[in-house]
């Protein structure tokens with residue numbers, strides 16, 4: 001039902017516009033170039049025939065597909081982000097289209113010998129016979145999240161062109177700066193006016209997520225005392241060695257590289273120091289709120305114990321909460337997850353419901369009063385040169401959006 005050529009063309013028109021965001025720029029949006037795609041989308045949404053198309057001063061685009069019912073149903077929203085990750089360059093993306101994929105390795109770049117290995121990235125196997133869009137090995141692809149934008153725009157276009165399909169009022173929004181953690185910051189939930197929404201920002205086909213980490217950062221400042229090493233006995237305090245003791249006291253198996261599923265972790269991601277002062281930067285993650293709190297407590301306790309032993313206050317710990325598990329906000333309205341599961345089953349997709357080992361804009365939006373689970377957008381290997389997306393997965397995601405719009409009209413007839 002969704003035209004394959006059309007969706008491919010649309011996706012390529014988005015990914016070839018560089019929209020990389022910048023974590024080091026406090027401006028909003030963090031890069032001017034995000035406006036280029038925002039303006040193109042504004043024009044396209046008007047052409048498709050959506051109403052209330054509005055690109056605001058912060059680079060958020062909202063639009064409405066009006067209801068074609070003569071009764072009221074809840075207003076549903078769909079959201080994706082226009083920026084791409086600063087982890088890898090998004091300039092000069094040259095997508096390659098591999099039709100009827102044979103299940104073998106894909107040569108991304110012959111000259112530089114960059115291969116997308118079908119054994120290392122064995123998820124590829126499930127897409128045999130499909131059309132895969134890859135990079136040329138020198139950039140990321142930007143399926144995160146331009147696949148999501150493609151699907152939302154294509155679903156809206158389809159619904160406009162097929163007035164026989166009944167649906168309630170649909171609101172859509174494309175946000176800037178998701179990849180630098182700010183996508184939800186200036187999101188006007190009230191103006192959006194949806195009862196609930198979905199981010200189209202998951203990975204492989206079937207993914208449906210409503211649980212994410214509780215997240216905090218911990219900064220450990222350790223003060224030492226520098227004295228000439230030749231005369232240091234009883235006087236020098238080496239902050240590097242205290243840091244070593246601190247690091248050794250943090251559970252060694254509770255780190256990202258040794259955990260999965262619901263297992264939380266402490267992640268030491270930066271160390272800077274000399275004898276006089278050392279700073280350790282950690283992030284703390286856990287799906288379970290109580291265990292999350294215990295992890296934060298442990299970071300303080302380790303400092304307390306070492307300080308006590310040294311009879312000093314050499315170690316200071318600063319902990320900042322970053323985001324919370326949206327499960328808190330979604331569980332009371334679990335029907336918004338159930339409806340997606342039903343739609344997926346209806347159209348032959350196996351739902352993969354699993355906890356996100358990270359955060360999404362949806363978690364912040366959920367805490368701002370807009371419950372917002374995350375649905376697959378279809379891509380794999382985000383934020384790097386091996387990113388790819390099967391066109392068939394984008395078509396299925398588009399069908400999920402259309403399916404949700406339809407199902408609301410019968411499930412919530414008022």
Ligand SMILES: [Zn+2]
Nearest residue numbers: 081144145201
């Ligand atoms: Zn994303």
